[in-house]
Amino acid sequence: MDCSKYRQFWISWKNGHLKLGGGIYLDKYILADWIDQRPFTVNAIGLMTKHGSVGDWKIFDVAGTFVGHFSTCNTKDIRAVETILLATVVRSRLQCTDKCSTLAECTGFNYNANTKECELISSSYNFKLSTSNGSNFYRKCFPSSCGSCPACLM
CATH class of the missing domain: 3.50.4.10 (Hepatocyte Growth Factor)
Incomplete structure (x- = not known):
């Protein structure tokens, strides 16, 4: 990672299937893919920068887009x-x-x-x-x- 550049990632989870990827397109450039055998409801997520490093996180909730109803x-x-x-x-x-x-x-x-x-x-x-x-x-x-x-x- 280059500290001077903006990088986009996406996170998705549904029915215990968790995925993490790079870029702006869901299910493209998958970096991690995991199926939880005993899934639970996700109420929140936490993100952090490596200990001792400085990072600036910008979170966009694309699933929270108003559907017009x-x-x-x-x-x-x-x-x-x-x-x-x-x-x-x-x-x-x-x-x-x-x-x-x-x-x-x-x-x-x-x-x-x-x-x-x-x-x-x-x-x-x-x-x-x-x-x-x-x-x-x-x-x-x-x-x-x-x-x-x-x-x-x-």
């Missing part, structure tokens, strides 16, 4: 109580959807059909929710976050 699972009369990026009045839920879709930091939105109020939310994916008369909460769907919800259709 919002989840409507169990969100009737539920409102997210999180950091509000923008609160505005819109003509329709579709307009609120469009506003959230175009902002990477928007992770969901509250929409009230009676008042036409749209609140764009920025949060981790452990949303704090509260009951609310008339408001509905919609969360952005990512490949890893909407698989268990059949209502990820909007």
